[in-house]
Amino acid sequence: MNWQGLSGLLNHDMLVKLFERIPDWGIEKSTYLMCGPEGMMKNVETLLSEQKIPKDKIFKESFVQGIIDKDKKTAVGTEDKKAREVTIRYDGQEYKIMVEPGKHILETALDEGIDLPYSCQSGLCTACRGKALSGKVKLDEEEGLSQAERDEGYVLTCVGHPLTDDVVIEIG
Numbered sequence: 001m002n003w004q005g006l007s008g009l010l011n012h013d014m015l016v017k018l019f020e021r022i023p024d025w026g027i028e029k030s031t032y033l034m035c036g037p038e039g040m041m042k043n044v045e046t047l048l049s050e051q052k053i054p055k056d057k058i059f060k061e062s063f064v065q066g067i068i069d070k071d072k073k074t075a076v077g078t079e080d081k082k083a084r085e086v087t088i089r090y091d092g093q094e095y096k097i098m099v100e101p102g103k104h105i106l107e108t109a110l111d112e113g114i115d116l117p118y119s120c121q122s123g124l125c126t127a128c129r130g131k132a133l134s135g136k137v138k139l140d141e142e143e144g145l146s147q148a149e150r151d152e153g154y155v156l157t158c159v160g161h162p163l164t165d166d167v168v169i170e171i172g
């Protein structure tokens, strides 16, 4: 009742007003962290983009409910109908698994009793992150990785499908 500050939705105009109060606003050395509803984060991203803030200075935490959308799972399966061999290096061990079309790498490894790290299984937390040393991996969800990580070859096994037979992933 006694609140004297701004109030209302965090839309573009409100965000501009708030950011004008940040002492280092717009300075490239700042790092920007977002967490909240999808719409608000989109508004923030738009504003940061208008201010020409480099993408590698922007981080966001996204939350989604449940496991990855079944439609997305089958979408890749229709592209590639072949089971693919994947080599996983983790904790000093090397494992070879055959990943069936439409199945994820993590899911297959867990089904085979291989104890790999994971948490959300939705491509967001990066607990399952590994580096693809060779081969091609298609991700159903890329939001969890920054562009720099993708460029370096990092993949998320929980949403990853092998597209070639020479996939080698190093975890940890």
Ligand code: FES
Pocket (backbone or CB within 6 Å): 117, 118, 119, 120, 121, 122, 123, 124, 125, 126, 127, 128, 129, 144, 156, 157, 158, 159
């Ligand atoms: S388990 Fe969270 S991104 Fe893979």
